Amino acid sequence: MSIENTHLQIQEGLSEDYNNVRLFPEVKNMTIIGGTNKSGDIEPYSICCQSGDIICLVGPTGSGKSRMLGDIESLAQGDTPSGRKILINGEIPSSSLRTSAIGLIAQLSQQMNFVVDLTVREFIALHAESRLIPDPENIIDLILKTANNLSGEQFSPDVSLTQLSGGQSRALMIADTALLCPSPVVLIDEIENAGVNRKNALELLVKEGKITFVATHDPVLALMGSRRLFFKNGGIAGIIIPDEEERLAMRYIQKVDDQWTSWRDQIRNGGVLHLDDSKKKIYNRLIL
Amino acid sequence: MKLVTVAGPPSSGKTSVILHTIRELKKAGISVGVIKFDCISSGDEDTYQAAGVPIHIGLAGNLCPDHYFVSNIEECVSWGLKENLDLLITESAGLCNRCSPHIRGILGICVIDTLSGINTPKKIGPMLRLSDMIVITKGDIVSQAEREVFAFRVGRANPSAKVIKINGLTGQGVLPLADEMKNTPDTITVNDCSLRFAMPAALCSYCLGEIRIGRDYQMGNVKRMEF
Numbered sequence: 195m196s197i198e199n200t201h202l203q204i205q206e207g208l209s210e211d212y213n214n215v216r217l218f219p220e221v222k223n224m225t226i227i228g229g230t231n232k233s234g235d236i237e238p239y240s241i242c243c244q245s246g247d248i249i250c251l252v253g254p255t256g257s258g259k260s261r262m263l264g265d266i267e268s269l270a271q272g273d274t275p276s277g278r279k280i281l282i283n284g285e286i287p288s289s290s291l292r293t294s295a296i297g298l299i300a301q302l303s304q305q306m307n308f309v310v311d312l313t314v315r316e317f318i319a320l321h322a323e324s325r326l327i328p329d330p331e332n333i334i335d336l337i338l339k340t341a342n343n344l345s346g347e348q349f350s351p352d353v354s355l356t357q358l359s360g361g362q363s364r365a366l367m368i369a370d371t372a373l374l375c376p377s378p379v380v381l382i383d384e385i386e387n388a389g390v391n392r393k394n395a396l397e398l399l400v401k402e403g404k405i406t407f408v409a410t411h412d413p414v415l416a417l418m419g420s421r422r423l424f425f426k427n428g429g430i431a432g433i434i435i436p437d438e439e440e441r442l443a444m445r446y447i448q449k450v451d452d453q454w455t456s457w458r459d460q461i462r463n464g465g466v467l468h469l470d471d472s473k474k475k476i477y478n479r480l481i482l
Numbered sequence: 483m484k485l486v487t488v489a490g491p492p493s494s495g496k497t498s499v500i501l502h503t504i505r506e507l508k509k510a511g512i513s514v515g516v517i518k519f520d521c522i523s524s525g526d527e528d529t530y531q532a533a534g535v536p537i538h539i540g541l542a543g544n545l546c547p548d549h550y551f552v553s554n555i556e557e558c559v560s561w562g563l564k565e566n567l568d569l570l571i572t573e574s575a576g577l578c579n580r581c582s583p584h585i586r587g588i589l590g591i592c593v594i595d596t597l598s599g600i601n602t603p604k605k606i607g608p609m610l611r612l613s614d615m616i617v618i619t620k621g622d623i624v625s626q627a628e629r630e631v632f633a634f635r636v637g638r639a640n641p642s643a644k645v646i647k648i649n650g651l652t653g654q655g656v657l658p659l660a661d662e663m664k665n666t667p668d669t670i671t672v673n674d675c676s677l678r679f680a681m682p683a684a685l686c687s688y689c690l691g692e693i694r695i696g697r698d699y700q701m702g703n704v705k706r707m708e709f
Contacts, residue, residue: 264649264652264654265654267654267655268647268649268654268655268657270654270657271657273506273656273657273660274652274653274654275652289658289661290644292646292657292658297630300626301626302626303622305622305623306622306623306624306625306626307623307624307625308624308625308628309596309597309599309624309625309628310599310600310628317627318627320600320627320631321627321630321631323631324630324631324634324635325630367625367626367627370625370626370627371625371626371627374627375626375627375630
């Protein structure tokens with residue numbers, strides 16, 4: 195089954211019989227109205243994100259990226275330390291939306307863990323059950339295949355979640371969030387240290403029609419956004435829209451990154467690095 | 483004065499949630515006091531005092547905490563009125579998951595945390611099933627899937643309650659709870675009000691301090707397991 199078909203099935207399942215878990219409305223756009231930074235200075239930005247946008251959040255650690263994700267997650271209305279306000283489709287989210295925001299926003303962050311003691315198969319089946327998917331076998335296969343592709347270390351559906359390696363567990367979490375969470379807004383906080391193919395991971399998570407926020411220190415991920423918010427001292431210090439030159443730079447960085455990945459894989463698999471003569475010259479020049 | 487009952491398993495984050503909510507309510511000029519029901523000891527007096535919140539602690543000792551609650555709630559309301567509070571919050575731990583201090587016509591909140599396990603919503607009884615609003619805490623450290631499964635099961639256990647997520651460390655998400663408390667009607671007395679669910683029952687020799695094991699020592703309301 196393709197990813198698209200699975201989603202269709204999920205959507206059908208949702209509209210059919212989702213009596214207890216409240217549905218979210220269609221999110222055409224989301225507006226973030228600036229608050230203040232850590233020093234109390236006004237944050238002079240108002241950002242409107244359309245469905246399909248990828249917004250990257252960059253800045254030194256402690257600069258306020260995660261705080262921004264927190265504001266979005268809680269649909270802040272001036273009640274968080276930043277004082278920011280979030281509008282959905284141009285309006286203040288109704289109180290019923292704020293008290294039923296269970297499925298509106300999906301989140302994936304470095305500090306999340308699996309805490310249940312179940313096998314991978316049982317776990318995905320359980321998640322599928324809460325999404326009211328009648329026959330979870332297909333989605334279990336798809337998530338497993340996707341997770342195995344991301345991590346590069348194969349695992350079976352009958353292994354316990356607690357036995358997964360760090361990379362496997364992260365890969366499963368990414369695949370599961372991407373394929374089983376139909377939320378229209380996705381928040382991603384630093385997935386780059388996960389030992390998974392992060393570019394593939396991001397491509398999997400970023401789907402058409404969703405609004406995706408990515409907090410990252412990784413240039414490859416940061417340049418994938420349609421906009422880049424630069425953070426400093428707890429507030430937005432600037433908004434950058436990648437231009438032609440940066441797009442060109444991104445293709446170059448991508449090449450460098452591919453090279454880096456191949457070196458890493460060689461070393462991880464017990465290999466020894468060999469440089470051909472033409473490259474040796476370049477490296478010698480770089481070192482000197 | 484408004485009255486709100488907050489209940490939840492131990493260490494689920496009740497005190498943190500209440501403190502963050504009070505901070506929000508204070509901004510609106512609402513004076514809030516807390517009655518903390520606990521069993522053996524409570525270190526929360528200092529926590530509330532440090533936050534400048536009028537606090538009164540009630541320790542149930544070797545009494546059933548629920549029975550202790552219901553026998554004292556009227557006096558709690560009187561205390562709140564005497565202190566000139568706009569809002570009185572009672573905080574109690576549902577130690578056996580059977581406790582439910584919620585009163586008909588009085589806003590009842592249940593606090594549970596995602597770390598307690600995905601089967602918890604099923605295991606917690608009337609405290610969760612008969613509350614008006616359910617606060618889910620510690621959602622930031624478990625996977626998105628577990629958050630969803632947890633929230634789904636909470637919704638199944640109590641389809642009519644409003645469900646919100648609050649981060650007890652940062653206070654993220656408290657505004658809907660503060661609004662709910664602000665909008666709850668005033669209560670002058672709870673005399674003649676009813677509990678939403680009967681309390682756990684017992685009246686046996688062990689209630690009165692018996693510690694020996696054996697049929698000879700058992701009297702009163704004793705229930706036997708079937709094998």
